[in-house]
Amino acid sequence: MDRHDVSSDVTAEHVAQLHQEDLKIEEQFDCKGMTYWFDAERKTAFCLIKAPNKEAVCKMHDFAHGVLPHKIIEVDETIVESFLGRIEDPKKTSDTEINIIDDPAFRCIMYLELSHNSMERQNNYQYSLFSEKIHQSIIKTFKKYEGRVVQSDNESYLASFKSISNAISCAFNLQHKLKFVIPKFEKSFKKVKIGLSAGLPVEEKAGLFEDTVNLSKTICQLINSPITITNDVRVYYEKRHTNDFLKNELVQSLNLSEEAFIKNFTDCLEKIWNDPNFQIQNFAKLLGYSQSQFYRKVKSLTGKSPVQFLSDYKLDKSIEFIHHKKGNISEIAFDCGFNSPSYFSKCFFKKYHILPSQYQLTC
Secondary structure (H helix, E strand, O other), X not given: OEEEEOOOOXXXXXXXXXXXXXXXXXXXXXXXXXXXXXXXXXXXXXXXXXXXXXXXXXXXXXXXXXXXXXXXXXXOHHHHHHHHOOOOOOOOOOOOOOOOOOOOOOEEXXXXXXXXOHHHOOOOHHHHHHHXXXXXXXXXXXXXXXXXXXXXXXXXXXXXXXXXXXXXHHHHHHHHHHHHHOOXXXXXXXXXXXXXXXXXXXXXXXXXXXXXXXXXXXXXXXXOOOEEEOHHHHHHHHHHOOOHHHHOOOEEEOOHHHHHHHHHHHHHHHHHOOOOOOOHXXXXXXXXXXXXXXXXXXXXXXXXXXXXXXXXXXXXHHHHHHHOOOOOHXXXXXXXXXXXXXXXXXXXXXXXXXXXXXXXXHO
């Protein structure tokens, strides 16, 4: 898939004509133009092309009309369809010689995570029953608001929405509905968290919607709020609606500085989280904050102190490592940044009320 950032005077008809020029000579370059998307508001166009390599795409465009793409990424057509809803030209929408497609590729991406207590769900038949009931309720709600499920594992869901308004309404509906689907006595499920971000399929990173997906997932997992939305989502929504929903206690809307902090924080976290010699006070220096500023930032966004957040992050990683059988307990302890297996076991027991060696036996 390639991305073209076009000038303000380019119309959907112009892009349709360029697409036709590609189709006339595509075979010469062993290419096949499958379809495209054009966004008149953001002045972007995206072409989906079967080609042997990126060079063939550039040569075809250059020979056909001379308009070269600004960026090209490799994509899986199944994933493209999951995000965007089609991998071929839609039927003609008007009685014209060419098929003019004025169809934006801009999407609102939702990441939903069911926060549960892993200690309470082992070999639990009741858990399986509730899990399936919750899954069906989530899928039904996505369909109601025209959301497309890209990935799911019954504990987390990634969905794509063409309409930001629909995505926000869906998030509220899910939070409301799942309160009644999950019984109060079912302690294994603690809460439902949702992150909403919006963007284009080809951005800075190499994957399809990769920047947007990463941000929606990060804010869902990191921020201490049932529903967290990015600044772009809020701005877009407020252009078309009142902002009453922002006053709702379920929603936290991030500003641009908070988003920048979260991106830098998570980038740094990925580099240092399993370094046993890393001192938490150095975290603030790496990000350019004083100790007090860093503490307030992390506490306000995550609900935890930096020390507690890093400790919980390591322990959550250890759960993943145990489930995926990435070594024995001692190896996992060191891989997750603990100085000794005994200290790891002490921290693990304090949080989960079971020793990691005992928990490993249940997996």
